Amino acid sequence: MTMMRNIKHVAPNGLMANILLSLLTTAGLYFILITSAMVTGLIESLSLSKATAGYIAAANGYGASIGAFLVIFAIKRISWRPVAAILLVMLMGWDILSIFMTSGDSLMIVRFLHGLTGGILIGIGFSVISRTAVPDRTFAMLLFVQYGLGGIGLMFLPKLVPLYGMPIIFMTLVGFSLVTLMSLPFLPAYPPKEKAAVQDKTGGKAKILLVPLGAALFSVFFFQSGNMGLAAYIIELGKGEGLTTDSISTTLGIANWIAMFGAALVYVIGLKYGRLWPVTGGLVVTILGMAAFHYSESASVFFWANVVTGITWAFIIPYLLGLCSEFDTQGQLTALAGFFSKMGLASGPLVAAWVVGQGNYGLIINLAIIAMVICLLAALGPVLMLDRKNNNKKGIV
Numbered sequence: 001m002t003m004m005r006n007i008k009h010v011a012p013n014g015l016m017a018n019i020l021l022s023l024l025t026t027a028g029l030y031f032i033l034i035t036s037a038m039v040t041g042l043i044e045s046l047s048l049s050k051a052t053a054g055y056i057a058a059a060n061g062y063g064a065s066i067g068a069f070l071v072i073f074a075i076k077r078i079s080w081r082p083v084a085a086i087l088l089v090m091l092m093g094w095d096i097l098s099i100f101m102t103s104g105d106s107l108m109i110v111r112f113l114h115g116l117t118g119g120i121l122i123g124i125g126f127s128v129i130s131r132t133a134v135p136d137r138t139f140a141m142l143l144f145v146q147y148g149l150g151g152i153g154l155m156f157l158p159k160l161v162p163l164y165g166m167p168i169i170f171m172t173l174v175g176f177s178l179v180t181l182m183s184l185p186f187l188p189a190y191p192p193k194e195k196a197a198v199q200d201k202t203g204g205k206a207k208i209l210l211v212p213l214g215a216a217l218f219s220v221f222f223f224q225s226g227n228m229g230l231a232a233y234i235i236e237l238g239k240g241e242g243l244t245t246d247s248i249s250t251t252l253g254i255a256n257w258i259a260m261f262g263a264a265l266v267y268v269i270g271l272k273y274g275r276l277w278p279v280t281g282g283l284v285v286t287i288l289g290m291a292a293f294h295y296s297e298s299a300s301v302f303f304w305a306n307v308v309t310g311i312t313w314a315f316i317i318p319y320l321l322g323l324c325s326e327f328d329t330q331g332q333l334t335a336l337a338g339f340f341s342k343m344g345l346a347s348g349p350l351v352a353a354w355v356v357g358q359g360n361y362g363l364i365i366n367l368a369i370i371a372m373v374i375c376l377l378a379a380l381g382p383v384l385m386l387d388r389k390n391n392n393k394k395g396i397v
Contacts, residue, residue, distance in 0.1 A: 009188040013133040020183050021138060022145035025125030027088060027180040028067075028118035030173055031060055031111075032345050033150030035228065036252070037157040038169055039349075040235045040245075042107075045165045050236065052104040054353025056111055057232055061346025063112040067119020068126070068339040075127045076192060081184060087121040088181040095173045099166070119342055126321075126338035131190045136322035137270055143263035143314040147256045149176070155253020158235060158245055212382035213327045217340045219379035220320045223283075224344030225351070226371025227313050230290065230364055232349040234306070237361040241296040251303045259310030266318045274387040275319050282319075283376045286312040290372065293365045317341075320379065326386055 010016040031038065035057050042053035094114035101107045129138045153172065160168045230237075238248040266278075289308035296302040324337035348371075352364045 007185045010186050012188045012190065015141075017132070017187065018138050018141040019145065020187050021125060021129055021132070022142040023180050023183055024084060024187070025122055025129065025142055026146050026149065027091065027177050028121035028125065029064060029146075029342075029345075030149065030153075030176050031114070031118070032064070032228070033146055034153040034157060034169065034172075035232050035349065036235045037154055037161070037249075039232055040158055041161040041166050041169055043236070045161055046102060046104075048104050050233075050356050050358075051353045054232060054349050054356065056104060056107050058346050058350035058353060059108040060111040060115040061228075061342060061349065063115025063117075064119035064122060065115075065339055065342035065346050067116040067121070068123040068342045069119075069336075071120045071123030071127070072336050072339065075123065078124075080124050080128060081187065081189075084121060084124055085181060085184055087117055087124075088177045088184070090117045091121070091177045092174045095170045095177070098170045115346075119339075122342065123338050128190045130325045131192060134270060135325045136318055137267050139318035139321045140263045140266035140314075143318055144260050144267065147260045147263060147310065147314050151253045151256030151260075154256055155249055158249040212385055213324070215378045216320065216323045216327070216382040217337060219375045219382075220317075220324065220337055221340045221344040221347075222371045222375040222378065223317065223320060224341050225348035226290075226344075226368040226375065227286075227309070227348065228345045229348030229352040229371070230293070230309075230368040233352055233356060233361060233364060236356075236359070237293065237296055237364075238302055240359045240361055241302070243296070243299060243302060247299060248302075251299075251306055255303065255306035255310045258307050259314045262311035262313070262315030263318065266315055271322075275323060275383045276387050279316060279319050279379055279383055280376065282312045282316040283372055283379075286316070287369050287372050290365055290369050294362060323379070323382055323386065 010020060026033070039050075039053040039057055042048045042056060043050060048056075091114065094110060094117060098107065098110050098114065101110055129135055129142070132138045157169055157172065234252065235245070235248050238251075239245065269278075286309055289305050289312065292301055292305035292308070296305070321337055321341070348368075351367060355363050355367070
């Protein structure tokens with residue numbers, strides 16, 4: 001115990017703190033980053049149907065959604081570091097148990113429980129990130145780390161599954177949780193901070209502006225659901241167009257690494273240009289990139305569509321999550337944003353599993369595009385409101 005107390009914490013708002021917080025939050029959702037590899041592995045290794053594989057991915061995601069929601073009510077009352085340590089150990093337990101599951105029904109149950117545990121950890125990570133000096137930048141680092149590690153998983157795991165089966169995927173998750181557990185003592189305490197959240201102070205007591213907050217939360221939901229519904233079946237989409245597993249996995253890995261520049265760009269520019277142009281411009285580019293997937297029979301089009309949508313995914317979501325954090329004071333609403341994010345990440349594969357049939361990937365692409373349009377419409381109001389507020393603070397009329 002004395003040794004633990006003597007461990008030197010990293011600077012609370014420094015680069016290393018952002019990296020470690022990103023690792024902590026990523027540990028709860030790394031399974032999401034390799035969803036396409038998991039779906040394909042379930043189909044090929046366990047001979048499950050395309051729909052069943054999608055339902056298992058959705059069960060994992062919905063468990064995470066519920067976990068992220070539950071933590072909202074407890075985040076102010078818990079000592080987050082020891083709770084996070086317990087959750088990481090539990091995650092490793094669920095992943096090890098998953099190795100011995102071979103039926104779709106049993107895997108749905110175990111992966112739901114894994115997601116529930118991971119979702120609580122994600123909610124803790126999101127709430128702690130909201131207590132940093134510039135949450136948008138920390139969220140950008142989170143995406144930077146996720147895309148880097150996700151790229152590694154997507155490049156190698158689809159090639160290893162035919163050799164080692166599903167255990168290679170679950171042991172990868174165990175290894176990541178173990179590394180995160182070892183890094184946990186180096187993070188500082190991050191107590192709730194006092195800041196002026198965006199509130200309506202008419203009538204005395206400050207109130208959260210529910211309409212713009214709700215719009216911001218729904219923009220997160222539709223953005224994540226559209227992206228993840230398409231991403232869950234991206235390997236199967238490529239294979240359906242005649243591309244090989246090796247070329248697809250290499251494409252996804254490289255595309256994920258290139259996509260890190262989207263998150264890096266947010267980290268560099270922050271709110272220098274507000275949120276309106278980054279969010280609207282990014283969503284328009286996302287829609288064009290998704291439409292390109294209709295021509296995935298071309299390996300080069302498939303590659304660049306993955307690169308473009310990967311960059312915009314990593315670029316836009318930090319702004320949307322940071323948008324929600326502007327309405328926050330204690331980290332609770334940011335945890336709520338995490339819940340909506342996970343609901344989107346779970347709902348996308350679920351809807352895709354409903355419609356995929358024997359390979360109805362064109363409809364999945366179109367549904368993803370519709371989700372991006374809804375996201376854009378939902379985000380416009382709160383983005384404009386906060387940009388005007390920030391401009392007024394700077395004396396800009």
